Amino acid sequence: MSRLLIKNGLLIDPVSGERRGDLLLSGSRIVRAGGRISPPAGCREFDASGLWVFPGFVDLHVHAREPGAEAAETLASAAAAAAAGGVTSALLMPNTSPPMDSPALLREYVSRTAGLPANLYFSAAATTGRAGRSPSRLAALKKAGAAAFTDDGSAIPPRLLPGLIRSAAALGTPLLNHSEDFSRTGQGVINEGPASRRLGVPGIPPAAELNAVLADLLAASSAGPLHLQHLSLASSVAALWAAKACGWKVTGETCPHYFTLSDADIRKDDASFKMKPPLRSPADRDAVLAAVLDGTIDAVATDHAPHEAALKARGLARAPFGIIGLETLAPLCVTVLVRANGLPKKRLAALTSLNPARLLGLERKGRLAAGFDADVAVLDPSSARRVPAAFVSRSSNSPFVGRKLTGWPVLTVLAGKTVFSSR
Ligand SMILES: [Zn+2]
The missing domain is CATH 2.30.40.10 (Urease, subunit C, domain 1)
Known part of the structure; x- marks a missing residue:
């Protein structure tokens, strides 16, 4: 051996x-x-x-782009990027083309991850086609290898959420939601505020996230466990804190960019600053950082979202949303959380390894201990x-x-x- x-x-x-x-x-x-x-x-x-020496990082939010956008990333290149970033386990999002919403497709792609330099786990679409019309057959998807359910990229509609929370809980599989009220997002591309006005691009109002977060937390209050993805607002993390204080079974993640950057850092028409949710105000950035430090936030995930350079070169208004993150996760966490803000290293290991491993039910991951x-x-x-x-x-x-x-x-x-x- x-x-x-x-x-x-x-x-x-x-x-x-x-x-x-x-x-x-x-x-x-x-x-x-x-x-x-x-x-x-x-x-x-x-x-x-x-x-x-840390336990290998467990990233709850990765877009590997296969199938459908292999020019931007593949399972193999995502796993290599993960390994270079210290990420040994990654949960892939289902917004591929076609989306991961059928047991046959899941089985096929799960089989392609053998031997890669990181463990890739698949989340399956919570609704058929990620279209938000009918719930997926969760039990069959779980049997085919789904480690979680989410419609990430889209939000699970409020009318389907309580039922999906109960179904996922009955299977013991986490349900994750991208909390966004798309009717509020409209054509927005960056946070609505001084930056969007200065750059002359349509803004995404904070309410597009907050309204959805509040509705999702209320659904979880009666239905059961729910994990909120990529929180970016002071009001979102305050709502998560309040929900936890009420004893509701909710968890939340944020990403390094939300506690490192704000929309004031967007100096020009540069789409490498364009992601969803968008970079928020400096006050939001500070509140998200505080929520990471005080334990309100359970996990730091990357929302690694690769895009071809030609697409990102189209500028803020026309480029797709998303930034890569696997290879900068560790140095951003060390530089911003540990060095600049005094986060104990053991808490960083919980945020990037133990807590996400527990959410996914990976009982032998997340610690440096015998066994x-x-x-x-x-x-x-x-x-x-x-x-x-x-x-x-x-x-x-x-x-x-x-x-x-x-x-x-x-x-x-x-x-x-x-x-x-x-x-
Ligand atoms: Zn998302």
């Missing part, structure tokens, strides 16, 4: 906290975490002196590097190109095997 000893790193476990020591992986499991471990015969070694899967992300907390213009991803639509960050991945291990190394 292949063994790997990661020596002398700072081991960061979301439950027991951080301690300096060694981590021994044997086959696909962690066998020992902490203390001095002498290498068994034939064991590979990695010197992690000065480095941070857990040997999925590991080793980061360099000291050397600063600018985000390069070229990515492992097939696409490069990132607003962070050129930004100086620390906390880049240097080693990613999946099931005991090295899937990325920068050394």
Whole structure:
């Protein structure tokens, strides 16, 4: 059995906290975490002196674009980008073409992920064709491999949501929703406010998100568990806090761009700043950051949304929504959350690994402890590097190109095997 000893790193476990020591992986499991471990015969070694060793990141929100837009990304290129970002498990969104709404399609694509350098889990469409007219056959989709249900890219209509919440809960499979009132979004392309007026483009009012978030939380109050995707507003995270305070079974995610950037950062007609929901006001950014720090937000996910350069070159008004994120997740979290705002590293491990693993029911993922899967992300907390213009991803639509960050991945291990190394 292949063994790997990661020596002398700072081991960061979301439950027991951080301690300096060694981590021994044997086959696909962690066998020992902490203390001095002498290498068994034939064991590979990695010197992690000065480095941070995290459980591999679990990203709840990734668009791999296959089938339908393979020029932007494929399962293989998304998995490679994930590995380069320390992401060992990713939940794929179903808004492919055709959408993931049939057991046969799911089975076919699940079978294509074998041997890739990251675990790719599929979410299936919550409604047939993601059209919001009739609920999908959830039990059959789960049997075919669906790890979650969502219509991401579209919102589950309020009239179908309570029934879908109950059906998904009965199966023990998470239901995720993209909370958006499209009648309010209209033709908007960035947040409605000073930035949209300055740039002369139609705005998306905050109510497009808040109205939907409030309706979704109310549905969850009586029907059961619901996970809200990519929250971007001060009012959304306040509503999530209040819902949790009432004891409702709700969880929420945000993305690094919402706690790092605001619409004031959109200086010109540059569609690498265009995503949905849009970058909000500086006050919203600060409130989302506070909600990550205080635990209101359960998970940081990327909403990795690759697009071909030619499409993004069309400008704010005409380019598609979305930015890539897998390769910048770790350095943005380290730079913004840990370095600039004092988030304890063990909390970062909960936000990026343990909490999302628990949501997906991945019981052996999310911790650096004996018996857990040997999925590991080793980061360099000291050397600063600018985000390069070229990515492992097939696409490069990132607003962070050129930004100086620390906390880049240097080693990613999946099931005991090295899937990325920068050394
Ligand atoms: Zn979405």
